[in-house]
Amino acid sequence: MFYKQIHDRSALDYSGNFNRTTYDTLRASVWIAVVQVPLSSVTSRLFLPFLGLHRQTMDAPHIGVMLVALSFLTTSDAVLPGNPKVIDMTYTFDDTTIYWPTAKSFRLTNVFRNYTAGGYWYEAAEMEAADHGGTHLDAPAHFSRNKWRTDDIPIERLMGPAVVVDISAKTTGNAEYEVTPQDFQDWENTHGRIPDGCLLFVKTGWGKYWPDKRQYLGTDTKNTSLLHFPGIHPDGARWLVQNRGMHAVGIDTASLDYGQSTTYESHQILFGANVPGFENVAHLDQLPTKGAIVYALPMKIGDGSGGPVRMIGVLGGTVGAAGTAKPMVGLMCFLAGLFFTLLPVALLFLTTSDAVLPGNPKVIDMTYTFDGTTIYWPTLKSFRLTNVFRNYTTGGFWFESSELEAAEHGGTHLDAPAHFSRNNWRTDDIPIERLMGPAVVVDISAKTTGNAEYMVTAQDFQDWENTHGRIPDGCLLFVKTGWGKYWPDKSQYLGTDTKNTSLLHFPGIHPDGARWLVQNRGMHAVGIDTASLDYGQSTTFEVHQILFGANVPGFENVAHLDQLPTKGAIVYALPMKIGDGSGGPLRMIGVLGGTVGAAGTAKPMVGLMCFLAGLFFTLLP
């Protein structure tokens, strides 16, 4: 069906060479010319007389304007200013990454980066760092005993509409400035109440100094008495937790408290109320005051007090929205409107279509916790969290922090193409837009039962398409082998709990299957619920070579695929942004049955304007 084809094609594909907006405008014009004009012309000729209406009551100009208005609505995701713009609010983790002066800095140690004896490229590294540094999460437990640790925070708390409180005018020439309750109230007087469930960001303007320690921290020494940068005043923090319901608070400095603080009162107040924090938030200058949706996905460290976070702001649209039911709802309302002349009512449904879609989203955490049980490749370094401090300080307040070390590849993680393909994308090279999209789940668990050697063929993908339609461009494709049920039992999940890789047994993708995918389909990435895209017995890792040779990233040890529908979820797969890395820990979520913070987007306003325009021209005598 033509209609369906149009909307299948509209699934996000950021990798296309030509401009999205041009494409969208073109698509909308074709849609109006080819489908809507003839359709409603025929419909009005056939049915208006039945309803006692003459063509004169709705003549060509009126119908024309309404058609345009309706086209805006039925394709509203496409004709709104482009598909979403995604802002990476994260600094890269490398030698220059700023840590607290007393904390362990980030270090990436190369394990191998060369051609193997087998003739293919391979690279992998190990990393170590404090859990607080770079763009990172402060879990409430960092300063508040028995409050949420990193992996305790409900996933829904880590996303929401962004509110940016810009106090950079007050910090100019005043590195000691602390944000007051009055600053938040002034913001509300201009922009309305700070909404429940938002992520509130304080923009001091300090981002412009990153990564120059002397300017950003006030010192490049380990002497914390020399720290100078703005922060949130304890009264400001108190006012927020007592009066507003934000999900979390972030700042573009190294600490929620100002540099000269020695008691970290704002930390204590926010975390005492179980409000997580984000520090060293990047690129706040690219975020509007309101209107972005932020996803802040930290590495899921078991028992951690914080951790590296990958944070994105999504602006001016909804990731994968064109693949949702809305266009179909729009078409139905449009037809119903013409039939029953209840156009105003139908249009009202459309203008609030986000609201009438089924409920708020369900968020599925597709990530395993990083702890002592996390499965790594037998030959690689496992995850280790080393406690640095976990007690009351001499100042009387609770404090805890840790250091982490691990191979890049283990647990739920990203394989950057460079892992097996020289000169292709490393971890921080991957365009952020490639790390999200509508999910497609290819379930081959029926074939892996009793057959740990099964490899997914091109035919398996084609069978899936025969039932569910073409694998859309820009999707994240997940292969569900059913192996997730064995996690974290190494003997069952890997086939062995030894370091002998010849004993590895688990299903994977067949090289022919991988080849068919990269030659025929435009998915953003491929994930699997086993330890490798190749099956356990592979020694040449051909599937890795094929996918990564085509710059298609991979996700391994993907969790909870059984909770994902075959189609319909939008997945955000946000890896730790390791500079020059070949992969890294990944926090991945599936969003189902709605749009995070959708009510806060501009779409309803566009819809309302179209509705009023349509109404005006309909009622025009």
Ligand SMILES: [Zn+2]
């Ligand atoms: Zn911190």
Ligand SMILES: [Zn+2]
């Ligand atoms: Zn890997």
